[in-house]
Amino acid sequence: MNPRVLLGVNIDHVATLRQARGTRYPDPVQAAMIAEEAGADGITLHPREDRRHIQDRDVLLLRETLQTKMNLEMAVTEAMLAFAEQVRPECVCLVPEKREELTTEGGLDVDGQEDRVASACERLSRIGAEVSLFIDPDPVQIDAAVRCGAPVVELHTGEYAEARTPEETEAAFSALVEAVAYARKKGLVVNAGHGLHYHNTERVAAIPGIHELNIGHAIIARAVFVGLKQAVADMRAILDRARGRA
Numbered sequence: 001m002n003p004r005v006l007l008g009v010n011i012d013h014v015a016t017l018r019q020a021r022g023t024r025y026p027d028p029v030q031a032a033m034i035a036e037e038a039g040a041d042g043i044t045l046h047p048r049e050d051r052r053h054i055q056d057r058d059v060l061l062l063r064e065t066l067q068t069k070m071n072l073e074m075a076v077t078e079a080m081l082a083f084a085e086q087v088r089p090e091c092v093c094l095v096p097e098k099r100e101e102l103t104t105e106g107g108l109d110v111d112g113q114e115d116r117v118a119s120a121c122e123r124l125s126r127i128g129a130e131v132s133l134f135i136d137p138d139p140v141q142i143d144a145a146v147r148c149g150a151p152v153v154e155l156h157t158g159e160y161a162e163a164r165t166p167e168e169t170e171a172a173f174s175a176l177v178e179a180v181a182y183a184r185k186k187g188l189v190v191n192a193g194h195g196l197h198y199h200n201t202e203r204v205a206a207i208p209g210i211h212e213l214n215i216g217h218a219i220i221a222r223a224v225f226v227g228l229k230q231a232v233a234d235m236r237a238i239l240d241r242a243r244g245r246a
């Protein structure tokens with residue numbers, strides 16, 4: 001039987017809804033509990049530098065309550081590294097951040113800042129965190145990730161998810177398939193995420209070598225209509241179907 005693809009549920013946008021009014025609800029902590037009960041293998045959260053959604057309070061409470069694993073997404077900054085050393089998440093995913101961006105626009109340029117990223121990887125591995133680098137499906141970045149000592153890469157699926165023509169979609173999908181195979185040959189664990197939804201995820205989950213998918217916005221969007229438990233279960237079913245485990 002094909003190996004199961006792990007599902008990391010990103011709860012950022014539960015916090016987006018809360019921050020819209022500055023209320024105490026909906027609580028991302030409650031969302032994480034529901035997502036775990038519904039089949040999430042881990043919870044991903046991204047305390048951005050501008051704290052537009054996830055707050056430190058969310059991270060600290062989830063540190064005490066998660067039953068699965070915490071995947072903390074963060075920029076490569078001193079403040080975030082110090083925060084990770086305080087929180088000690090099981091996993092840290094280093095992502096690029098630009099304040100003006102609507103969402104993450106591209107992968108981390110590991111090749112262009114190797115010493116900085118390598119130092120962050122070393123510091124995070126010292127606290128026992130599994131370090132993942134959020135990169136474009138680019139062999140140059142994959143090679144740089146290996147040199148930095150990261151055991152995991154998360155391939156940015158944005159170009160595939162946001163492609164506007166069938167030709168663009170197929171080109172981006174082929175790049176993903178090739179990048180997964182290349183990274184696996186280099187001995188890396190390969191995750192993927194960004195912009196995946198209920199109509200574009202199955203073929204990504206079916207790529208041999210994909211270990212985990214981190215999915216958030218689409219799950220939270222569906223939860224508005226069917227509830228979070230069902231939205232997570234629906235995505236879990238897609239991943240299992242992709243691997244012939246339905």
Ligand SMILES: CC(=O)[C@@H](O)[C@H](O)COP(=O)(O)O
Pocket residue numbers: 010012013046048073095102103104134193194195
């Ligand atoms: C790195 C990535 O693709 C997302 O996990 C990230 O969290 C996107 O940022 P927003 O959640 O703020 O859209």
Ligand SMILES: NCC(=O)COP(=O)(O)O
Pocket residue numbers: 010044154192193194195196214215216217218
């Ligand atoms: N790293 C990708 C992630 O955590 C979720 O991204 P999205 O599904 O919210 O686009």
